[in-house]
Amino acid sequence: MTVKAKRAQYTLEFKLEAVRLVKNGQSLAAVSATLCVVQQTLHNWVKADREGKLVGAGTKPVSPEQMELARLRAEVSRLKMELDITKKAAAYLAKELM
Numbered sequence: 001m002t003v004k005a006k007r008a009q010y011t012l013e014f015k016l017e018a019v020r021l022v023k024n025g026q027s028l029a030a031v032s033a034t035l036c037v038v039q040q041t042l043h044n045w046v047k048a049d050r051e052g053k054l055v056g057a058g059t060k061p062v063s064p065e066q067m068e069l070a071r072l073r074a075e076v077s078r079l080k081m082e083l084d085i086t087k088k089a090a091a092y093l094a095k096e097l098m
Helices: 012-023 028-035 039-051 064-097
Strands: none
Touching: 012 028, 012 039, 012 064, 028 039, 028 064
């Protein structure tokens, strides 16, 4: 006997916030990891938004705290990426000077 897993349902506000993060320059991979959403799903949301067909599911709205948490997670992810780039650049320049 096989038990089907229940599909996650995301509100329109959640989807719009995820799409906004991608439009603001974050990669699909970073945003999907931050928000715990499959990358292909996020790609579909961005595509649907571009076409004006993005709709939400469910009736439970996302609280302001959840929106803020998602935004902060995305910002932390972006800052970690910037820090890694800076560390690599510093190591490269230190190697050049020696």
